[in-house]
Amino acid sequence: MQTLYTIIAGPLAVLAITGFVLGCVYRIVMAVRQTASDRMVIEYFHPRYALRSILRWLTPYSTVNMRRHPIMTLVTFVFHLGMVVMPFFIFAHMLMVYEAFGLSWPTLPDVFVEWMSWAVLLALVFFLGRRLILPEVRYLTTLSDYLILLLIALPFFTGIWAYKGWWAAEWVTLLHMLSGEILLLAIPFTRLGHMVLFFMTRGYMGSEFGGIRHARDW
Numbered sequence: 001m002q003t004l005y006t007i008i009a010g011p012l013a014v015l016a017i018t019g020f021v022l023g024c025v026y027r028i029v030m031a032v033r034q035t036a037s038d039r040m041v042i043e044y045f046h047p048r049y050a051l052r053s054i055l056r057w058l059t060p061y062s063t064v065n066m067r068r069h070p071i072m073t074l075v076t077f078v079f080h081l082g083m084v085v086m087p088f089f090i091f092a093h094m095l096m097v098y099e100a101f102g103l104s105w106p107t108l109p110d111v112f113v114e115w116m117s118w119a120v121l122l123a124l125v126f127f128l129g130r131r132l133i134l135p136e137v138r139y140l141t142t143l144s145d146y147l148i149l150l151l152i153a154l155p156f157f158t159g160i161w162a163y164k165g166w167w168a169a170e171w172v173t174l175l176h177m178l179s180g181e182i183l184l185l186a187i188p189f190t191r192l193g194h195m196v197l198f199f200m201t202r203g204y205m206g207s208e209f210g211g212i213r214h215a216r217d218w
Contacts, residue, residue, distance in 0.1 A: 001170060008177045009096065016181035023188025024196045031200055046207045053206020053217050054199055079123035082116045083152065084195060087180075089113075114163060117156045124153050148190055154179035 056062050066073040087093055091107040098104045108116075128149055131141045158176035162169050188196060209217035 001174075004174055008174055008181070012178070012181055016185045019185040020187060023185075023193075027188050027193055027196050028200070031197055035200075035204075044207055045204070046210060049206045049210030050203030051206075052210065054202045056206075056217075057202055075123045075126050078116075078119050079127075082120035082123070082156075086113065086116050110163065114160060117160050120156050121153060121160075124149050144190070148186075148192065151179070151183050151186060152192075155183055 060077050061067055061070070061073055086108065089106070089108045090113050091110065094104060094107050128146075130137050131145060132138065155176055158172050158179060162173040162176050166172070187193060194201075205217050
C-alpha cells in the first residue's frame, strides 16, 4: 500500500503534471503557428474586442444562446466550476502541494466540496442523457465522448468515496489519485483541450465580430 502510494503520489504525479504542461504548450504552439500563417487573423486581432468576448462568455446568462437554454447554462457553469476551479481549493490537494513545495492557500469547506462533487456527477449524468436522447447530439457522439465522461466521473466519485471512508477507502484513495492523474494527462490530447484554447478561440471570434463585422458575438 505504502509503496503504491509513493509511486502514485511521486513519479506518476510528476509524469501527469509534466505531460499536461507539455501537452498544453504543444496545443498552444500549434494553434499560434496555424494562426501566424493566416495574415487576416493577425491583422484583425483587437485586444479590446477579444477581452470583451472572453468576459462575456465567462459570465452566466450573458449571451443570447445561454438565455435560450437556461438549464444547460446552469449545468454547464456548475460543471466547469466544479471540475476546473474547485480542485485547486480542496484541502487534501493543497496539503500535498504544501508537503512537496511548502506552498499553502485558503481552501473550501469539506462539506461544500462534497456537494460540488455530487453536482459535477449529476452534471455528467445530464450530459450523458443529452448524448443518448437528443438526435442532433447523438449523431455527433462517438465512443471517445462516453469515455471522456467516465474519465471525468472517476476522480469525483472516488473522491467522495474516500472522503466518506466507505469500504476499502484506502484503495479507493489510490484509485482517486491515479484517475485524477490520468484525467490531467488526457486534457491536452482529447476534446477536453478546449479549456486550453478557449481564450484564443474566443479572442479571435471577438476580434472578428467586433473589428470586422462591427457586431456582437453573443
